[in-house]
Amino acid sequence: MINTLWMAMMTSALVIATFAPAAAEELSYERLISAWENKSGEVITPAVQKAALRATAEDFLSKTSGARVREETRAGIAAAIGAAGLVAVSPDSVTARWSSGEVNLKWDSVEENAVVAKALQPELVSLHLEQFPRVTVVVKPVPPIDYLVEINGENVEATEKGFYRVSIGDVVVRVTRKRHSECLWKGTLKEGDQQVVNCKL
Known part of the structure; x- marks a missing residue:
């Protein structure tokens, strides 16, 4: 259940960015972590940040396992999550960007878009941190x-x-x-x- 704190964080951390030719919903995991610290008043140690992001990436891989999503897409998004990067999902493509890499792929189908969008649940970061x-x-x-x-x-x-x-x-x-x-x-x-x-x- 998403609490009021997390909803406030989502408002500030989930932004809309433009990727020609379509609009993309951009999710920055670095900003999510910073927003969580700012709202909670807690400092996340580097080891905890790595562990929480790794767990979030594993959640994404689990939720997309067996679905019609290309392995390259799944691996790129998981890498971006684990490295506190960003993921931008648009109606026709997905971009996963982190400090040492980037993946930009067109969707093979509407189903692929829907599965990935559903699996990217920003509140999972908060749930892992709170544990x-x-x-x-x-x-x-x-x-x-x-x-x-x-x-x-x-x-x-x-x-x-x-x-x-x-x-x-x-x-x-x-x-x-x-x-x-x-x-x-x-x-x-x-x-x-x-x-x-x-x-x-």
Whole structure:
């Protein structure tokens, strides 16, 4: 079920672009991720972004499996989703574009267009992101936000809210501030877990 937050994100993330000779509905996965972060106030760690996009690409491949959709089309769209690229579907063609490639193909049939359009469900990205554990880093005293946050070896943006979507499994949170001892938390998190990490720095 698509919640109000996701509907607001869709309004800003799903745009109409023009591809001669027909109009194309363009879906940018990079913008979807950014919109989700902006609306939720959460930071998505690089590992979670990759995992969520990979799962979304797998969903697309599953939904188009066995249908009359060319393998080249399916593979190109899945690659664009997995690389946070964009997919533009028009009445007569599909364009899948990502940092290292592009596929632009004419439809073989109306059925092919319909199957692909139906399988491209932007809300799937949100559903996958929400399955990951959330860590809340609480640093005191604040302000200023002059500390560094590292999660599983990846530097992430330090924010006032301190909300982070992290990978399932072993998680290491390290918070450092000049002239203070580091704050370190280690644990194992499951799908949907929420963990607060309190740091006095």
